[in-house]
Amino acid sequence: MRSLTAAWRARSVIGLPDEDQARIGQVLVELAGSPFYTFPRAALNQINWHAEVYAAALEVAGDKSVLDDYRAQLQWFAQYAHKADEKRFPGGSPLLTSGGGFRYLPNRARNAQLNQTETTEYGNLALGSLGFYQAFVRAGMPRLSAADEKVLREWSRHMLLGSWTQAGYPNWDTGLGTKRRHLRQYWAWSLDGLMTASGPDALLGYPKQRQYARSIAEHGIALYLATAWSPDMGLVDGPLPAKTSFDAPNGFTSGSGNELIGPLRFALPRREPGRPLPGRPVDRAAELVRARPGDRALRAEHERLQLGRRADPRRAGAGRARAGPPLRRADARPVTGLGRPRPGEPWALRGAGRRRQDRLRARHPDPPDHVGRAALGPRAPTRRSPSGAR
Numbered sequence: 001m002r003s004l005t006a007a008w009r010a011r012s013v014i015g016l017p018d019e020d021q022a023r024i025g026q027v028l029v030e031l032a033g034s035p036f037y038t039f040p041r042a043a044l045n046q047i048n049w050h051a052e053v054y055a056a057a058l059e060v061a062g063d064k065s066v067l068d069d070y071r072a073q074l075q076w077f078a079q080y081a082h083k084a085d086e087k088r089f090p091g092g093s094p095l096l097t098s099g100g101g102f103r104y105l106p107n108r109a110r111n112a113q114l115n116q117t118e119t120t121e122y123g124n125l126a127l128g129s130l131g132f133y134q135a136f137v138r139a140g141m142p143r144l145s146a147a148d149e150k151v152l153r154e155w156s157r158h159m160l161l162g163s164w165t166q167a168g169y170p171n172w173d174t175g176l177g178t179k180r181r182h183l184r185q186y187w188a189w190s191l192d193g194l195m196t197a198s199g200p201d202a203l204l205g206y207p208k209q210r211q212y213a214r215s216i217a218e219h220g221i222a223l224y225l226a227t228a229w230s231p232d233m234g235l236v237d238g239p240l241p242a243k244t245s246f247d248a249p250n251g252f253t254s255g256s257g258n259e260l261i262g263p264l265r266f267a268l269p270r271r272e273p274g275r276p277l278p279g280r281p282v283d284r285a286a287e288l289v290r291a292r293p294g295d296r297a298l299r300a301e302h303e304r305l306q307l308g309r310r311a312d313p314r315r316a317g318a319g320r321a322r323a324g325p326p327l328r329r330a331d332a333r334p335v336t337g338l339g340r341p342r343p344g345e346p347w348a349l350r351g352a353g354r355r356r357q358d359r360l361r362a363r364h365p366d367p368p369d370h371v372g373r374a375a376l377g378p379r380a381p382t383r384r385s386p387s388g389a390r
Contacts, residue, residue, distance in 0.1 A: 001031065001051055001052065001056055002056075003055070003061065004024045004027065004028060004054070004060075005024075005028070005056045005060060006311070007024065007270060007359070008024050008025070008060045011141070013341075019296050024060060025057075025060045025061035026061070028053070028056045028057040028060050028061055028063075029057050029061045030064050031053055031057070031065045032054055032057040032063060032065075032069075035067065037050050037053050037054075037069070038069060039068075039069045039072040039073055039076075040072070040076065040088070042073065042076075044105065044106055044107060045077065045095040045102070045103070045126065046122060046125060046126050046261050047073045047074070047076075047129045048125050048126045048127070048128045048129040048193065048196075050073055050129075051070060051073060051074075051128070051129035051131075051132060051228060052071075052128070052129075052132075053066075053133070054066035054069060054070045054136075055070075055131075055132040055135065055136075056260055058132075058135070058136065058139060059135075063130060064139060064140060067136055067140060067141040068141075070132070070141065070176030071136070071141050071142065071144065073129065073315075074086050074129065074130075074133070074144060074148070074152065075092055075128075075144060075148055076134050077095060077152070078144065078147075078149075078151040079147035079373045080094060080095050080097050080106075080147070081094060081096045081151050081155065082094050082096060082098070082151075083161075084106070084110075085106070085148060087336055089106050089107040090102075091108075091109060092106050092107045092108060092109070093105075093106050093108065093109055093110035093115055093188075094106065094110065095347050096155060099118075099120050099158065099162075100154055100157075100158030100159075100162070101117070101118025101119075101120075101123060101158065101162070101163075101173070102118050102119050102120075102122055102123025102126055102127075102155075102159070103118065103119070103175070104119040104174075104175030104176070105175065108310060109205055113177075114175045114176060114177075114199035115175060116175075116263050116341065117173045117174065117175060117176050118163075118173050118175065119173075119175035120163045120170050120172060120174055120177070120190065121174060121180055121186040121187075121189060121190045122175075122195045123157055123163060124163060124170075124189070124190035124191075124192075124193035124197075125189055125190065125192070125193040126193070127155070127156060127159050127194065127196075127197040127198050128192070128193040128194075128196035129195050129197075130152060130197045130202050130203040131186065131196035131198070131199045131201060131202045132201055132202075132203065133201060133203035134200075134201040134203070135201040136180055141283065149203065150202055153203065153204070153205040155205065156202075156203065156204060156205025156206070156207060157205035157206050157209075157210070158205075159194070159225075160194070160198075160206055160209055160212055160213070161206065163190075164194070164216050165332045166215075166219065167219050167220070167223055168191070168215075168216045168217065168218070168220025168221070169187070169220060169223070169245075170186075170190050170224050173251060176251075176252070177251075179251040179252040179290050180248075180251070181217075181248065181249035181251065182235060182246060182257075183242045183243060183244055183250065183252060183256055184224065184242075184243060184244065184245055184262035184266075185230065185261040185262040185265060186244070186247070187224070187262075188219070188224075188261075188262055188265030188266045188268075189265060191216070191220050191221075191265075191266075192216055192265060192268065194213050194217070195213055195217055196217065197210075198210050198212075204244075221266060223390065224266050227245055227246065228241035228242070228245070228262075228263075229241060238262065240259040240262075240263060241259075241262060241263060243256050243259065243262065259341050328332055359375060
């Protein structure tokens with residue numbers, strides 16, 4: 001399907017005959033209307049396969065009969081994201097975990113072994129279904145309800161911020177335990193799904209999602225090139241890279257038989273016609289330090305510090321304020337102005353004083369791995385006022 005769509009997009013460059021163009025459109029329309037791709041059919045909760053076929057039929061042939069099916073797939077996913085679809089999956093489980101992770105087997109109970117952790121690789125693949133939303137709306141599809149959009153946006157946010165490291169490598173929580181862990185072809189598939197879900201027509205879950213996705217992709221491709229290819233690898237692994245990263249054992253040999261899949265998948269992000277890397281690159285680590293997902297208390301502290309002044313009830317006069325400690329960047333340099341960092345700059349509570357830092361550490365004893373305790377800054381020396389009072 002993707003090959004046919006890519007050929008149609010490049011039709012003027014490759015000189016594709018008119019009859020072949022028409023035949024491609026006909027095949028895609030017939031595929032989208034086949035029983036398997038007609039709602040309510042789906043591959044469990046992996047609605048991305050259907051969404052891609054619908055999008056291809058709409059783009060190439062202008063087939064608007066797919067609008068209802070695409071909307072129905074998304075609506076169904078949002079409706080049963082956090083409750084089981086007993087009619088379709090009797091005794092099953094919600095499509096997502098309570099935290100928004102993708103559940104691999106919704107047709108089994110939530111306490112089944114393969115549902116104990118989210119499936120990072122298929123979660124990113126399924127997330128690609130959101131990559132065509134705005135294009136379908138422009139074609140005449142009614143938008144989903146605000147509640148359904150919110151569910152899908154939260155899922156997208158979780159996959160973006162929770163399933164990737166800043167190095168472009170997946171957080172390998174997988175419903176198949178260690179079977180798929182470190183398999184390069186699934187790494188590449190995950191990147192593909194994330195970029196599809198962050199494209200220009202996507203229903204985004206985060207304000208800078210396109211920039212984050214591009215940063216993840218660029219770092220991921222660089223990491224793959226640095227770790228997968230070496231001058232002497234032909235003596236060890238043959239002419240193509242090993243199937244797993246970092247010499248990890250391959251726990252899924254039955255599903256990773258083709259050595260070409262990994263390299264080809266990593267080659268697609270920059271080469272596939274019509275699908276350039278989304279957004280502009282950003283320092284994702286710095287951005288995550290600035291806005292830790294879900295940390296309302298820490299974000300509130302940040303907002304108060306940005307003002308550069310804070311109320312001091314110990315001083316005489318209601319509403320009296322004193323200058324607050326300077327907001328500093330991660331390199332300890334003070335931020336200019338009233339303490340509001342420029343876009344993309346990290347921040348740390350290095351000037352917050354011992355008591356405030358202790359309160360923040362008490363609220364957040366175990367910061368997420370992708371942020372680390374450095375986000376709270378080192379313990380600041382005790383500051384004394386001219387009167388000697390702390």
